[in-house]
Amino acid sequence: MRRLATTAMLLGLAACASDPAAESWVEGSLSPADSRVLAETVAQIARQRLPPASSTVMVAPPSGATGAAGATGAAGATGSALPEAIADALRKAGFAVTASPAQTLGAHQLLYRVTPFDGQMLLRVSIDATTTAQVFGINAKGQLAPASPQSVQTGAGP
Numbered sequence: 001m002r003r004l005a006t007t008a009m010l011l012g013l014a015a016c017a018s019d020p021a022a023e024s025w026v027e028g029s030l031s032p033a034d035s036r037v038l039a040e041t042v043a044q045i046a047r048q049r050l051p052p053a054s055s056t057v058m059v060a061p062p063s064g065a066t067g068a069a070g071a072t073g074a075a076g077a078t079g080s081a082l083p084e085a086i087a088d089a090l091r092k093a094g095f096a097v098t099a100s101p102a103q104t105l106g107a108h109q110l111l112y113r114v115t116p117f118d119g120q121m122l123l124r125v126s127i128d129a130t131t132t133a134q135v136f137g138i139n140a141k142g143q144l145a146p147a148s149p150q151s152v153q154t155g156a157g158p
Contacts, residue, residue, distance in 0.1 A: 023063035025113040030080045034121075034144045039085035041134065042112055042125050043093040045150070049127045050108055052094030057127075058107040059086055059099055086112065120147055130154045 030038070046057060062083060087097045090110075098107060111126040120137040121144070130152060137147035 024060045024083075024111050025115070026062050026080050026082055027115045030082055030114065032081045032085075035081040035085040036089075037136070037144045038082060038112075038114065038123055039089040041123060041146070042086050042110070043089035043095075045125045045132045046090060046095060046110065046127060047093055048132075049130060050095070056096040056098060056107040057090055057110050059083070059090070059097060060109060060111045061099055082112075082114070086110075 046052075046055075050057070062080075087099075090097045108128050109126075113122075113124040115122050115124075117135060120135050122133060122135055124131055124133045126132075131154075132150050132152050134146055134150045135148040136144050139145040
């Protein structure tokens with residue numbers, strides 16, 4: 001039992017120490033409605049951190065890796081509408097959006113990670129060196145909704 005706890009702790013630390021310049025991550029698939037809720041939250045977080053209309057955001061695309069549970073991590077591979085929903089929400093919020101590393105001079109890097117968390121969903125958004133996390137669950141109407149306040153950590157990646 002002690003060995004299992006130690007292994008879990010080391011895996012957790014390794015996940016926290018991942019390169020913040022890595023890709024975004026979506027574990028599993030999301031419905032279009034869930035993607036819109038998460039995208040609106042990402043845009044809200046961006047508005048809290050950056051001035052719209054004068055900021056360009058480079059949205060890191062989701063990775064093509066496979067998640068720990070065997071689900072494909074790439075949002076495009078799972079049919080998730082999240083990457084495009086995030087880009088649309090950021091544009092509607094007044095940001096210029098690019099996904100091309102060649103066009104990122106002066107752009108703020110935005111990474112997002114969506115993972116299952118204790119029967120709910122954890123959204124982590126990293127803009128430059130600030131990470132904001134929030135837990136989402138299903139409300140009484142069967143819709144994805146925030147289940148916790150936002151937690152902000154500076155100097156950290158997702």
